[in-house]
Amino acid sequence: MNLADYATANGLTQVGVRPKFGEYIKQVWQRRDFAFIMSLYASESANARSRLGGWWLVLVPSLQAFTYGLIFGLILGSLRPANFIPFLITGVFLFSFFSGSFSAGAKAITSNSGLLKTLSFPRILLPLSAVIREFINFIPQLAILALVMLVFGQEISWDWLYLIPITFLMFLFSTGLAMISARLTVRIQDLNKLVPFITRVMFYSSGIFFEVERIFADYPELLAIATLNPVNAFISLARGALVNDLQMSPVLWVVATAWSVGTFLFGVFYFWRAEARYGRD
Amino acid sequence: MVATENSKKPVIVLDDVHVTYQVFGTGKKANRVKGKLRSRTRMREVHAVKGVSLVIHEGETLGIVGSNGSGKSSLMRAIAGLFPATQGSVYALGKPMMLGVGAALLPNLSGDKNILLGGLAMGYSKKEITRASESIIDFSGLREFIDLPMRTYSQGMSARLRFSIAATKKHDILIIDEALAVGDRQFRLKAESRIRQMRQEAGTVLLVSHNMKSIQDTCNRVIWLEKGVLLMDGNPKEVCDAYIAAMEKGDTD
Numbered sequence: 001m002n003l004a005d006y007a008t009a010n011g012l013t014q015v016g017v018r019p020k021f022g023e024y025i026k027q028v029w030q031r032r033d034f035a036f037i038m039s040l041y042a043s044e045s046a047n048a049r050s051r052l053g054g055w056w057l058v059l060v061p062s063l064q065a066f067t068y069g070l071i072f073g074l075i076l077g078s079l080r081p082a083n084f085i086p087f088l089i090t091g092v093f094l095f096s097f098f099s100g101s102f103s104a105g106a107k108a109i110t111s112n113s114g115l116l117k118t119l120s121f122p123r124i125l126l127p128l129s130a131v132i133r134e135f136i137n138f139i140p141q142l143a144i145l146a147l148v149m150l151v152f153g154q155e156i157s158w159d160w161l162y163l164i165p166i167t168f169l170m171f172l173f174s175t176g177l178a179m180i181s182a183r184l185t186v187r188i189q190d191l192n193k194l195v196p197f198i199t200r201v202m203f204y205s206s207g208i209f210f211e212v213e214r215i216f217a218d219y220p221e222l223l224a225i226a227t228l229n230p231v232n233a234f235i236s237l238a239r240g241a242l243v244n245d246l247q248m249s250p251v252l253w254v255v256a257t258a259w260s261v262g263t264f265l266f267g268v269f270y271f272w273r274a275e276a277r278y279g280r281d
Numbered sequence: 282m283v284a285t286e287n288s289k290k291p292v293i294v295l296d297d298v299h300v301t302y303q304v305f306g307t308g309k310k311a312n313r314v315k316g317k318l319r320s321r322t323r324m325r326e327v328h329a330v331k332g333v334s335l336v337i338h339e340g341e342t343l344g345i346v347g348s349n350g351s352g353k354s355s356l357m358r359a360i361a362g363l364f365p366a367t368q369g370s371v372y373a374l375g376k377p378m379m380l381g382v383g384a385a386l387l388p389n390l391s392g393d394k395n396i397l398l399g400g401l402a403m404g405y406s407k408k409e410i411t412r413a414s415e416s417i418i419d420f421s422g423l424r425e426f427i428d429l430p431m432r433t434y435s436q437g438m439s440a441r442l443r444f445s446i447a448a449t450k451k452h453d454i455l456i457i458d459e460a461l462a463v464g465d466r467q468f469r470l471k472a473e474s475r476i477r478q479m480r481q482e483a484g485t486v487l488l489v490s491h492n493m494k495s496i497q498d499t500c501n502r503v504i505w506l507e508k509g510v511l512l513m514d515g516n517p518k519e520v521c522d523a524y525i526a527a528m529e530k531g532d533t534d
Contacts, residue, residue: 002296003294003295003296003297003334003336003372004294004296004370004372006291006294006336007291007294007296007370007372008372010290010291010294010374011374012291012292012293012294012372012373012374013372013373013374014370014371014372015359015360015361015362015365015371015372015373015376015377016359016362016363016364016365016366016371017365027404030404031401031402031404033401033406033407034398034401034402037397037398037401037407038387038398041387041390041394041398045389045390045430112387114386114387114388115386115387115402116363117358117363118363118379118380118386118399118443119386119399119402119403120361120362120363120376120379121402121403121404125402276365277365
């Protein structure tokens with residue numbers, strides 16, 4: 001009798017192999033509390049040592065929006081979109097959620113080696129808790145966003161409720177992004193250096209401070225690409241929901257939904273494929 | 282060939298286990314090819330475990346001895362599934378739990394938050410871990426430091442806390458890799474008595490240690506690993522004596 005047969009005959013199972021996808025998802029679901037509580041503690045401890053604490057969560061994106069508003073408001077001149085401040089703030093705040101999830105995912109595995117070397121648990125919980133943390137940080141920003149809308153003369157409307165499905169899709173999309181960046185940075189540590197550049201490129205190409213329809217009007221190919229850009233789609237939809245005289249185009253709903261579901265499923269699957277390899281260094 | 286004829290039930294089966302690491306090392310001068318411009322750092326493969334086959338039965342407390350760098354920890358991590366075998370297979374009953382020395386779980390969080398998160402990651406429910414948390418803190422003897430971030434703990438304190446978390450849950454297989462070495466005498470005695478208790482409950486314990494007394498006091502079987510190869514397997518006194526003799530001669534080949 002060889003050892004493998006002997007082991008299976010006695011009811012032993014192989015260790016260190018990736019569980020089947022369904023089994024994996026089941027284990028993740030059983031340990032979902034871990035992801036939630038870890039994200040709560042992480043955002044607590046991240047701000048614990050600064051004097052303004054949790055206020056930084058809204059201060060940083062607000063300062064960003066202020067800086068961009070000042071610079072691009074001047075540069076763009078007459079090309080400035082209507083309702084510039086609400087337009088810009090929606091873009092900057094939403095974008096900070098995407099870029100935050102992307103870079104938090106990139107660090108999720110590489111910065112938790114103590115945990116990885118000690119306990120065996122589905123590794124996907126780490127990037128998942130990173131996204132939940134970003135999401136928790138995003139909620140106060142939504143409140144500030146609503147406040148800014150009111151200050152700049154927008155009226156509360158039922159359309160604002162569209163933010164709920166938009167936020168849900170954004171969460172799916174960001175989760176997928178975080179899974180992908182988590183696995184990629186484990187294999188190729190150099191990617192951590194590229195993360196800020198990728199983020200910058202996305203920022204400048206996604207219509208955060210300009211209207212893609214106007215800027216790309218003479219370049220139909222570029223406009224087509226810009227319409228398919230998921231970040232642009234989410235931001236345009238949110239503007240359509242919040243700003244009274246902007247509309248949510250049905251095409252963008254299709255684009256946003258397809259990207260969210262696609263990125264989420266691909267990200268989870270892609271991360272799971274390398275499950276047995278995380279924590280090796 | 283490893284004997285598979287034993288009346289006791291096997292709980293761990295190692296079938297020709299190899300562990301290799303890819304590490305960046307500074308290129309050795311002797312190996313540098315003349316005239317070739319290459320970066321100084323290059324990938325080097327370290328073959329830490331070279332084909333270990335072994336059957337461990339229920340109720341056994343297996344001691345693992347060997348000099349530094351002999352592949353003990355790599356083998357233990359492979360058994361725990363934390364660093365899977367590169368070649369060959371590890372079979373186990375249930376999920377082995379491993380305790381090693383080193384980093385805090387989540388360095389920026391306090392001891393009690395580490396207990397909660399460690400427990401949740403191990404598969405406890407929130408209710409279970411909240412209930413167990415008092416006895417974990419008591420066992421660790423760290424009550425006055427439990428609200429401090431774990432990064433402020435000493436090696437010994439960190440090991441105490443991690444042992445206490447791991448020992449609350451009934452594990453069929455517990456692997457202790459030098460984790461007790463950094464603890465003080467009082468805690469080591471407490472931990473050793475907990476290990477013996479686990480053995481009586483038919484749990485299997487794997488203990489890596491350089492403390493021969495501790496190995497002989499707690500183990501009923503010892504293996505000696507050297508340069509990734511299984512050198513000896515037998516009763517604690519015999520193996521430890523042979524190991525000590527070889528170490529004192531300064532010769533491990």
